[in-house]
Amino acid sequence: MLTELFANMETLDVLDERDRYALERAISQVTNVPAHATIVRANSRLTDSKLLLDGYVCRCKDLASGQRQIVGLHLAGDFIDLHSFLLKKLDHDIVTLTPVRMASVPHAALERLTEENPRLTRILWHSTLRDSSVHREWILSIGQRSGIGRIAHLICEMYMRSRAAGLTDGASFSFPLTQIELGEACGMTSVHTNRMLQQLRREQTVAMSMKKVRILDWDRLADIAEFDPAYLYLNGLAPLSFPSRPAQAIRLPAA
């Protein structure tokens, strides 16, 4: 059941049997949550962290005027609020974008685990540091990239992360954000998001339908985005499997 989590964490470091067992033991229960539900509200006191098993979730903050900013996106295998273990209260909401299945890990269990297993502690810490790195890249993106660059960059990022999690199907992957949400993640209006997406489609860079994105020209997309995957720290992993596709000018990441 934790295969996604293990896959995710193994991009950071190898897990031995003991680590896996400790993690499995830490989980208390699995819950299902419908789409567009708030899992965690900012400032509420938390007693367990949640592990995403299936679906898409976002973290968001907003201003008094109602403007919302999505500050992070998570997919299956991500520990979505591991940071609540130490922070206790979060600075943001966590909202489901799709129906979601998730496991709870009581903070007490994490406490025990970090007391007993320094190596696993470092791996968990490491995973929060990677989140941090993603945050920094988003700051760069929103602060400096053009509208189309931000969108292209986010698509590159989510494709790579999906691939690392074994969730891609060749050049396609699930990307269930509405244009409004995509805009909120990129710090721009849904109207402008719409126009930028049209531009990417017009130029045959990506295709979208049914909540899925299909990358038609990776090189071009990465170029528009100035995408360099180093910040994702996907070291260990050299994932892939690109089932051969009907002959077409589809270009995918080389590595």
Place this chain on the structure above:
Amino acid sequence: MLTELFANMETLDVLDERDRYALERAISQVTNVPAHATIVRANSRLTDSKLLLDGYVCRCKDLASGQRQIVGLHLAGDFIDLHSFLLKKLDHDIVTLTPVRMASVPHAALERLTEENPRLTRILWHSTLRDSSVHREWILSIGQRSGIGRIAHLICEMYMRSRAAGLTDGASFSFPLTQIELGEACGMTSVHTNRMLQQLRREQTVAMSMKKVRILDWDRLADIAEFDPAYLYLNGLAPLSFPSRPAQAIRLPAA
């Protein structure tokens, strides 16, 4: 010598004698670096983390076009690249904004320390999580706040952090960024930064001179910024000392 660090970390959790000793022992050497020097270059392999004892430092990333984004600011007491302990290579540069004094902590020492002291490990982890929270607030700021709001917010943040570090002098604190750098931190042009600053000064909200900022009307500033310090997790601390000032309409944070 580590008083700033201890003060900083005690806003997260209390340190006992053993913790303090362990930290002190971990430090190998102290270095001085001039202003505008690159301490760490992105992607270089690191073997120790640096603790800032004095001065201002920023983390920055840039685009091919040369546009630069400052993704974080650090002052005395901050562990500026603790995350390199696990990440090994950083995703950004670290550059001094002023002359700086800093201590090195070899990763080997951190390894030992995290092996032996789970509680201290959690505190260190916690401090990186707080950085993360600040990143998220910056994403919100750059993504959604107006130009003037971003600047006001950054000033509020740095004032609060300075205060927590015991570096304020009443309503004044050291803020040695040029307008160019301030713009780079807020994702805007130095020209626009200049105009927004003028507006804040014209309305008697802040005064600036000699690399120092003096807050004249905290309520108004926090209002423009929509500032809520919760994301800084300055829990424990109720810092202050506002030496009474010559009667004037200076308004400071209530708490």
Place this chain on the structure above:
DNA sequence: CGCCTGGTTGACACAGGTCAACCCCCGTGG
């Protein structure tokens, strides 16, 4: 069948970027 959400479009407004000049201050060197 009719609503409601999400996508699309056009006309227009404006925050913020660009470019270019000019100023002041301060440090350096002749």
Place this chain on the structure above:
DNA sequence: CCACGGGGGTTGACCTGTGTCAACCAGGCG
């Protein structure tokens, strides 16, 4: 002592990417 050079700040004129507003369309669901 002064000339100079360069970095930072300031200003004005102008441009443009993105926001705003409002209408309309398509598809899914009760």
